[in-house]
Amino acid sequence: MTPVKLRGxxxxxxxxLIPETAFAATIEQALNGGTAIIQYRxxxxxxxxxxxxxxxxxxLCNEYRASLIINDDIALAKAVAADGxxxxxxxxxxxxxxxxxxxxxxxxxxxxxxxxLGTRAQAAGADYVAFGAVFTSPTKPHARSASCELISEAKxxxxxxxxxxxxxxxxxxxNVIEAGADMTALISGLFTEPDxxxxxxxxxxxxx
Numbered sequence: 001m002t003p004v005k006l007r008g009x010x011x012x013x014x015x016x017l018i019p020e021t022a023f024a025a026t027i028e029q030a031l032n033g034g035t036a037i038i039q040y041r042x043x044x045x046x047x048x049x050x051x052x053x054x055x056x057x058x059x060l061c062n063e064y065r066a067s068l069i070i071n072d073d074i075a076l077a078k079a080v081a082a083d084g085x086x087x088x089x090x091x092x093x094x095x096x097x098x099x100x101x102x103x104x105x106x107x108x109x110x111x112x113x114x115x116x117l118g119t120r121a122q123a124a125g126a127d128y129v130a131f132g133a134v135f136t137s138p139t140k141p142h143a144r145s146a147s148c149e150l151i152s153e154a155k156x157x158x159x160x161x162x163x164x165x166x167x168x169x170x171x172x173x174x175n176v177i178e179a180g181a182d183m184t185a186l187i188s189g190l191f192t193e194p195d196x197x198x199x200x201x202x203x204x205x206x207x208x
Contacts, residue, residue, distance in 0.1 A: 005036050005037070005065075005066075005067060006036075006037070006067070006106070006127065006128050006161040006182060006183060007036060007161065007182045007183060007207060008034070008035070008036030008037070008183060008204055008207045009030075009033075009034065009035045009036055009037075009183070009184060009186065009190075009200055009203045009204045009207070010035075010036065010037040010039065010163055010165075010183040010184060010185040010186070011027075011030045011035045011037070011038050011039070011185075011186055011187075011190055011191075011200070012038075012039040012041050012071070012165075012185055012186070012187045013027070013038065013039065013040050013041050013042065013053075013057075013187075013191075014041065014139060014187050014188070014191060015042050015043065015044050017187065017188060017191040017192060018191055020049070023053055023056065024056050024060065026191065026196065027056075027057060027060055028060055028064075029196040029197040029200070030190060030191075030196050030197070030200045031060055031061070031063075031064040031066055031200075032064070032197050032200070033196065033197040033198065033199065033200025033201040033202075033204060034200055034201055034204030034205070035064075035066060035200050035204065036066055036067065036183070036204070037066060037067045037068075037069060037183065038057055038060075038061055038066055038067070038068055038069070039069040039070070039071055039086055039185070040053065040054050040057050040068065040069070040070050040071060040076075040082075041071035041072075042071075050073070050076060051076065051079060051080070054068075054070060054076055054079070054080045054082070055080050057080075058080045058081060058082065061083075067083040067084070067106060068080075068082045068083050068084075069082065069083060069084050069085060069086050069106060069108060070082045070084075070085050070086070071085070071086050072085070072086070072087065072088065072091050073085070074092065074097055074100050074101065077101060077105075078100065078101060083105070083106050084101065084105045084106025084107055084108065084127065085097055085101065085105070085106075085107060085108070086107075086108040086109075086110070086130070087107065087108070087109055087110070088109075088110045089110065089112075089117075093124070094107055094109065094121065094124040094125050094126055095124060095125070098125060106127045106128070107125070107126050107127050108126065108127060108128045108129070108130060108163065109121040109126045109128075109129050109130065110129075110130050111129045111130060111131050111154075112131065112132070112143075112144045112146065113131065113132075113144045113145060113146040113147075113150060115150065115153060115154055115157065117129075118131070118154050118157075118158055118162075119157070119158070122158050122159065122160050126160060127160060127161070128160055128161040128162070128163055128182070128183070129154065129158065129160060129161075129162055129163065130162075130163040130164070130165050130185065131146045131150055131151060131154060131162065131163070131164060131165070132146050132164055132165035132166030132167075132185070133145055133146060133165065133166020133167055134146050134147065134148060134151070134164050134165065134166045134167060134168060134176055135166055135167025135168060135172055136166075136167045137165075137166040137167040137187075137188075138167070138188045139187045139188055140166070143166055146164075146166065148164075148175055148176060148178075148179035149179070151164050151176060151179040151180055151181050152179045152180050154180075155179075155180035155181075155182075156180075161182035161183060162180065162181055162182050162183075163181065163182065163183040163184070163185055164176040164179070164181040164183070164184050164185065165184075165185035166185075167189070168184050168185065168186050168189050169186065169188075169189030169190075170189065170193075170199055170202055170203060173186075173189075173203050173206065174206060177206050177207065184203065186203070190203075
């Protein structure tokens with residue numbers, strides 16, 4: 001298991017943006033630029049591919065001392081000894097995930113645009129909460145809309161780290177950091193950039 005560091009650039013993989021043949025090389029660019037957390041998110045349905053890629057991520061995150069989070073899939077997180085999971089409203093409960101993965105696992109929760117979900121998640125033992133979409137997201141164009149004001153409110157009321165997600169890129173990331181976000185989750189804002197390493201480095205330095 002890697003050291004827990006719930007602060008900084010939080011990169012989320014996307015099978016449509018990262019070519020399968022360049023998966024490891026692409027992720028390594030992000031990690032080389034200082035990405036603190038990688039979330040593996042793949043909706044392709046291929047269990048073999050998912051296990052292979054998650055295993056590659058485990059090795060890379062160990063090498064770069066980053067945390068590996070698996071989206072939704074508790075069994076996959078356990079299989080590759082990931083640092084934790086990220087759960088949405090339709091996934092299993094925090095309590096169930098904790099029973100399976102243990103007390104040391106990082107459990108993150110999507111709270112969309114509802115602060116009360118963050119309050120409940122904290123009470124149930126979540127390690128961090130995520131709010132968004134803060135900006136219009138090309139990955140999820142119909143996502144519920146959150147605001148930088150909500151990020152600030154969450155930071156003032158919650159004791160666990162707050163992650164901002166949705167449409168964040170190098171042109172607006174400073175807005176969410178100034179609002180108090182401990183982590184900024186990027187998908188297309190990172191993986192469509194011509195220089196992924198340089199973009200990751202730029203954003204990571206904003207947290208220093």
